[in-house]
Amino acid sequence: MADPIIQIKDATVRFNLDAQRHKSLPEHLRGFLKRGSRFQEFFALKGVSLTVNRGESWGIIGRNGSGKSTLLKLVTGILQPYTGTVAVSGTVAPLLELGAGFDDELTGRENIMMNGLILGMTKKQVMDSFDDIVSFSELEQFLDVPVRNYSSGMRARLGFAVATCARADILISDEVLSTGDKVFQKKCEERMQDLLSGGTTLLFVSHSADAVLRVCDRAMWLDDGKSVMTGSAQDVVDAYLNRN
Amino acid sequence: MNRWLTAVRLTVKNGIRYIPLLQNLIARELKKKYRRSVLGYVWCVLNPLLVMLIMTVVFSRMFRYDIPNFPVYLFAGRMMFSFVTDCSGGVMKSIVMNGPLMRKTRIPYYVFPLASTGSAVVNFGFHLIAFAIVLIFTGTPVSWHVIAFPAVCLEMFLFSFGFGLLLAVCNVYVRDTDYIYAVFTTAWLYLTPLFYPLALLPDTLRAVVTNLNPAYFFVEMSRDVFLAHQWPSGGMLLRGAAVSAVFLAIGLFAYSKAKKNLILYI
Numbered sequence: 122m123a124d125p126i127i128q129i130k131d132a133t134v135r136f137n138l139d140a141q142r143h144k145s146l147p148e149h150l151r152g153f154l155k156r157g158s159r160f161q162e163f164f165a166l167k168g169v170s171l172t173v174n175r176g177e178s179w180g181i182i183g184r185n186g187s188g189k190s191t192l193l194k195l196v197t198g199i200l201q202p203y204t205g206t207v208a209v210s211g212t213v214a215p216l217l218e219l220g221a222g223f224d225d226e227l228t229g230r231e232n233i234m235m236n237g238l239i240l241g242m243t244k245k246q247v248m249d250s251f252d253d254i255v256s257f258s259e260l261e262q263f264l265d266v267p268v269r270n271y272s273s274g275m276r277a278r279l280g281f282a283v284a285t286c287a288r289a290d291i292l293i294s295d296e297v298l299s300t301g302d303k304v305f306q307k308k309c310e311e312r313m314q315d316l317l318s319g320g321t322t323l324l325f326v327s328h329s330a331d332a333v334l335r336v337c338d339r340a341m342w343l344d345d346g347k348s349v350m351t352g353s354a355q356d357v358v359d360a361y362l363n364r365n
Numbered sequence: 366m367n368r369w370l371t372a373v374r375l376t377v378k379n380g381i382r383y384i385p386l387l388q389n390l391i392a393r394e395l396k397k398k399y400r401r402s403v404l405g406y407v408w409c410v411l412n413p414l415l416v417m418l419i420m421t422v423v424f425s426r427m428f429r430y431d432i433p434n435f436p437v438y439l440f441a442g443r444m445m446f447s448f449v450t451d452c453s454g455g456v457m458k459s460i461v462m463n464g465p466l467m468r469k470t471r472i473p474y475y476v477f478p479l480a481s482t483g484s485a486v487v488n489f490g491f492h493l494i495a496f497a498i499v500l501i502f503t504g505t506p507v508s509w510h511v512i513a514f515p516a517v518c519l520e521m522f523l524f525s526f527g528f529g530l531l532l533a534v535c536n537v538y539v540r541d542t543d544y545i546y547a548v549f550t551t552a553w554l555y556l557t558p559l560f561y562p563l564a565l566l567p568d569t570l571r572a573v574v575t576n577l578n579p580a581y582f583f584v585e586m587s588r589d590v591f592l593a594h595q596w597p598s599g600g601m602l603l604r605g606a607a608v609s610a611v612f613l614a615i616g617l618f619a620y621s622k623a624k625k626n627l628i629l630y631i
Contacts, residue, residue: 136629198471199628215470222466226397235393238386239470 125210126290126322127173127196132205134166134191134346165191167346168205175211175290178313178323180333180354182361183343189326192343193293196324211290211322214240223276225269229260232268233283240287250286257312258282278305285312292316295326310336330358376473383476390480391487409491414498417443424560432562434592440499441591442559442584444492449525449580450550452485456529457536457546464631474624478533482526489518500591508594514587517597517605521583524609528579530616534623537630557581579608 138161166188173179181189194200195207197215222239223232233254237247255261258278268276281297292313313336317323327333333340333354340357342349350357399405420443421436432438459481460467460474467474500507536542557580558566566574574581582605586597 199468201625213471222470224393224397226400227393231393231396235386235389238383238389239466239472241382244385 124175125172126175127171127210127324128206128208129169129171129192129195129202130206131168131170132166132195132202132207133164133168134188134195134200135203136163136165137161138163164203164346166195166202169343169346169348170205171341171348171351173322173324175322176317176320177339178317178325178337180337180340180358181324181326181343182328182330182333182340182358183349187343188346189343190295191346193295193324193326196291197293209291212241212287213291213293214284214287214289215293223268223280226267228265228267229271229279230264232279236280236283237287240284240289242287246288254279254282254286257285257308274302274305281309281312285316289321291322291324293324296328330362334358380473380475383473386472387476387480387483390476391483394480394484395487409488410495410498413440413444413492413495417495417499420560428561430560430562430565434503434505436499436503437505437592438588439560440496441587442557444489444496445521445583445587446554446557446559446580448485448489448492448521449528449583450553451488452482452522452525453529453532454546454550455481455485456526457532457542459529460533460627461536461540461631467628467631474627475620478526478530478620482522482529485525486522496591505591506594507591510590510594510596513597514590516602517583517586517590520602520605520609523613524579524583524605527609527611527613527616531612531619534616534619534627537623537627553578553580557584559584576604579605579612582608 169188169192171179171192181192183189191200193215195202196209197213198209199215201207222236224235227235233251234244234247237250238244242250255264258275258281260275260279263271263275268279271279277297285292294313297309310332313323313325317336323336325333325337337354339352340354341351342357342361350360395406395409399408402408404411417436417440420439424430424439425435456478459477463477466472467477499505532542532546556570556574557578558574563571563574575585582601586601586605589595589597589601
């Protein structure tokens, strides 16, 4: 049963806020003259540990800025931990932002191929799931329209359809169900349930406690970059909702 | 050394997966460029031809440098020079431009500079077609020395990629690189004998250009092949090889040093 697919041990993620700020020459000079203030660090995650077994679905909850997205970026491999280790044994389909790889100038059809390739699918895999993607996203009529003319709901539908067809071992979903109408949200949740019963592992970030309870069996509560509580989804959500 | 080799082998093995993506990114550049124009891809060939035509008229009427077969002289030089600046400039922008994508998906960063180089190479192919038309219209014979041309091109591709990669890394940390480079290429354009003969330059400057201007190496060799009907000189080939090896090494070194922290600055 215990078959860890994601192992995060005591991971810390550090950003240098000073480096992120866009500085002009005078600011550079000022910074250079008083050396002390040049390094301003910020820890987005402080010693977080998490072990996810194959086939589990984890909800990540917490307030804005608590480090949820940073945690997902660690698992995706976009960010490296400053200290600690992250071990992921499997392919990851990130849904950090639906249709992140969409190019506005390309048509829906072209974007399906592009986005599939970005997610690590082969050309053949994309072609094979093409019909499935189209029918799931209900965009048959608009396939040859540039994505720039799509509404945010249409984009979200297409992005979700491509990512869930990628058949990755780990599906990462960051608040992706907030766009789209109720019917489509339900459809997405069903698709996630299907994938879960097929053995996919899910990391699910959402501000909707209901959605977490419906989709996830385990959960982690993050606050200010630290893990407050991990356990069964019900317990963690209850504790989170009853916080003062 | 062994660790380094393993890293290279892993990168190559990993990189093979991204070849279809690379092809797609290159095709995207082309598609987007001409999608909404009536003539479409015809512009790829028409545009360099028209620019060449205007420059020929301007330079053969206004300045009389007395260069035999001026259209071919001009086109061969411009084709090489604009590849060097277009390719290195495109590669320079490629990483910063694709920042939003890099922050959300995990694609190895080197895919973008490679895709940018690839589309520059495809564009160069269109320039070659236009060049062939110029050769036909001017009645310039083609000798079998052209078989040396691919080697010249390869040197040029590698140099432009390496140089661009170095600029791309600089551009991530200091965005001013973009603006500085624009000024730099203007100076570079006038320091490369594209529309004037090399002999026009004063002695010291001529020595600098023939020995230190990489773009000139490639311009000169293309003229050897297409205009003088002779092999590129050994000295030039060697200079081209040296400059491409050095810049490729510097570019790759800068990239490998920076890639871990790149995401924090994009």
